[in-house]
Amino acid sequence: MPSMTHVREPRMRKVTHMPLDQAARSLGARLQAIRKAQRVTLVELAKGAGVDAATISRIENGQMTGTLECHLRLATALGVKITELYAGIEAARTKDAVTMQESSQHAEVYVHDAGKSSMSMLTTDVLKKQMMPVLITIEPGGQTHQEEAKVGTEKFLYVLDGALEAKVGSTTHLLKKGSSLYFDASIAHALKNTGTRTATCLSVVTPPVL
Numbered sequence: 077m078p079s080m081t082h083v084r085e086p087r088m089r090k091v092t093h094m095p096l097d098q099a100a101r102s103l104g105a106r107l108q109a110i111r112k113a114q115r116v117t118l119v120e121l122a123k124g125a126g127v128d129a130a131t132i133s134r135i136e137n138g139q140m141t142g143t144l145e146c147h148l149r150l151a152t153a154l155g156v157k158i159t160e161l162y163a164g165i166e167a168a169r170t171k172d173a174v175t176m177q178e179s180s181q182h183a184e185v186y187v188h189d190a191g192k193s194s195m196s197m198l199t200t201d202v203l204k205k206q207m208m209p210v211l212i213t214i215e216p217g218g219q220t221h222q223e224e225a226k227v228g229t230e231k232f233l234y235v236l237d238g239a240l241e242a243k244v245g246s247t248t249h250l251l252k253k254g255s256s257l258y259f260d261a262s263i264a265h266a267l268k269n270t271g272t273r274t275a276t277c278l279s280v281v282t283p284p285v286l
Contacts, residue, residue: 099165101138103147106164108136110154125153175199192218193267195279208284212267212277214240219268223261225285231261238275241268251277261285 111121122129127149134140142150151158177199186195198209212220225231233242239252244265249257259265261281269275 100135100141102164103141103161104136104138106161107132107150110156110160111136114154116154121150121153125149175201175205188221191215193220193269195220202284205284206282208281210279210281212279214238214267214269214275214277216269216272216274220266222264222266224264225261225281227262228283229261229285230282231259231265232280233257233267234278236276236278238269238273239271240275240277241270242266243268 111118116124118129118132121127122132125132125146127146131140131142131146132150135142135146147158147161151161185197188194192215194213196211196213198211199205202208214220233251234256235251235253237253239250242249242251242257242265244257244259245263251257267277
């Protein structure tokens with residue numbers, strides 16, 4: 077009897093979609109801009125496309141997206157390709173796909189242990205992202221509070237300066253400048269600075285948890 081070979085199913089990539097309301101606003105703004113550039117009124121467009129004027133108004137105001145058939149009719153009536161209506165959606169998606177933050181903009185700072193340790197968020201809207209990058213600063217003798225995230229959460233640490241003790245479960249790892257540590261964040265863990273100089277550490281958690 078031939079042996080059975082287990083075939084591992086390919087892992088599907090998780091895709092983050094643009095919020096529906098944001099897509100609706102982008103589509104509506106684009107439709108309105110094209111219509112007004114051609115000096116076409118709502119009533120005229122409604123008549124030419126066979127789409128109710130109230131529906132077109134709601135689309136332009138971002139209150140609804142409409143159907144593909146509706147989009148095709150509107151594009152045809154305006155004499156443009158349907159891709160021109162969707163151009164605004166792609167531009168908005170691309171813009172929101174990148175977040176730039178200057179060093180002076182690290183407004184979200186959480187201080188612990190009587191000011192001896194702090195966590196600075198390195199990006200905004202972390203709960204909408206797939207990773208949460210944080211800069212951890214610990215003064216000599218300071219430590220972070222013990223954390224224990226939900227199952228499935230992972231954490232990466234990279235020491236930028238100084239030295240730290242990272243206790244994960246019952247094991248203590250000694251980390252110095254340049255050291256890194258990757259672990260299951262659902263295991264109780266904490267960081268401590270037993271040295272004589274300030275220690276800084278880059279922490280990346282996925283998925284984001286607060």
